Amino acid sequence: MTTLPTVFITGASSGIGATYAERFARRGHNLIIVARDKSRLEALATRLRAEHQVSVEVLQADLTNTAELSALEARLRDDADIGILINNAGMPQAGGFLQQSGEAIERQITLNTTALTRLAAAIAPRLAQSGTGAIVNIGSVVGFAPEFGMSIYGATKAFVLFLSQGLSLELSPKGVYVQAVLPAATRTEIWQHAGIDVNTFPEVMEVGELVDAALVGFDRRELVTIPPLHVAERWDALDGARQGLMSDIRQAHAAERYQQQH
Numbered sequence: 001m002t003t004l005p006t007v008f009i010t011g012a013s014s015g016i017g018a019t020y021a022e023r024f025a026r027r028g029h030n031l032i033i034v035a036r037d038k039s040r041l042e043a044l045a046t047r048l049r050a051e052h053q054v055s056v057e058v059l060q061a062d063l064t065n066t067a068e069l070s071a072l073e074a075r076l077r078d079d080a081d082i083g084i085l086i087n088n089a090g091m092p093q094a095g096g097f098l099q100q101s102g103e104a105i106e107r108q109i110t111l112n113t114t115a116l117t118r119l120a121a122a123i124a125p126r127l128a129q130s131g132t133g134a135i136v137n138i139g140s141v142v143g144f145a146p147e148f149g150m151s152i153y154g155a156t157k158a159f160v161l162f163l164s165q166g167l168s169l170e171l172s173p174k175g176v177y178v179q180a181v182l183p184a185a186t187r188t189e190i191w192q193h194a195g196i197d198v199n200t201f202p203e204v205m206e207v208g209e210l211v212d213a214a215l216v217g218f219d220r221r222e223l224v225t226i227p228p229l230h231v232a233e234r235w236d237a238l239d240g241a242r243q244g245l246m247s248d249i250r251q252a253h254a255a256e257r258y259q260q261q262h
């Protein structure tokens, strides 16, 4: 019987990450679950060990702490049992751009982009060497929507999508599957952290439905999985238009509309 890869999940103490942990435990995977809240992680680990007879290791870490992030990188580099990284940990933006302190900006960009990238960079060489494995990056539809007024958060999520597309081009020929998952409003604690009452939204997806849909995309080896997008052709058209724009870039001279009228 082939041994299933261990799944390394960041942000697993609540919400989407905790649900991913439950779903992969149900599939029989051993887990390594990471977050700052050790007691919540331990409670989840105890439950999943009992319910699914899998190994669940708890790693308490603040991904914005360089030393703690480095320890996680070393584990991802060295532990050959880890075959799937779920880069889930993230934080929202509370308030508009003008309300952001330097520290808040640094913390959000560090968690949502730097830590996610460094953890992917830690595991990717080993997965590429082995010719198998998966990296799942949790983005957001907010990365498509500057109109939502979460400019820094949305920029970090646009980063996650671009990074995932780039990593897929670089790593999928080496057997490594990369997936970007783009939820919309999903019922988790993130909204409390954003200072927003999620119950004021006309529609919110339940977290189990979100993760189950993301796993359908995962099982299909889909690159960009957008569970709330009911018209899949919209994404195809957007990405096709992006590629069309690039094919119309002529680098030798500025476009006529930018030529000085003499």
Ligand SMILES: NC(=O)C1=CN([C@@H]2O[C@H](COP(=O)(O)OP(=O)(O)OC[C@H]3O[C@@H](n4cnc5c(N)ncnc54)[C@H](OP(=O)(O)O)[C@@H]3O)[C@@H](O)[C@H]2O)C=CC1
Pocket: 010, 011, 012, 013, 014, 015, 016, 017, 034, 035, 036, 037, 038, 061, 062, 063, 064, 088, 089, 090, 091, 092, 111, 138, 139, 140, 141, 182, 183, 184, 185, 186, 187, 188, 189, 190, 191, 193
């Ligand atoms: N819910 C939604 O509507 C949407 C969410 N997303 C994304 O989904 C991902 C998961 O969010 P969601 O489950 O909703 O939110 P939650 O707030 O429920 O979960 C966030 C998780 O990240 C962990 N975390 C936060 N800060 C740190 C840190 N500094 N170091 C380590 N872990 C940290 C938290 O654990 P702890 O506090 O114990 O450290 C928690 O486990 C995020 O990337 C988010 O941007 C995307 C689109 C929509």
Ligand SMILES: N[C@@H](C=O)C(=O)O
Pocket: 092, 093, 139, 140, 141, 142, 153, 183, 184, 185, 186, 190, 194
């Ligand atoms: N996490 C939510 C916003 O804060 C989202 O990405 O929709």
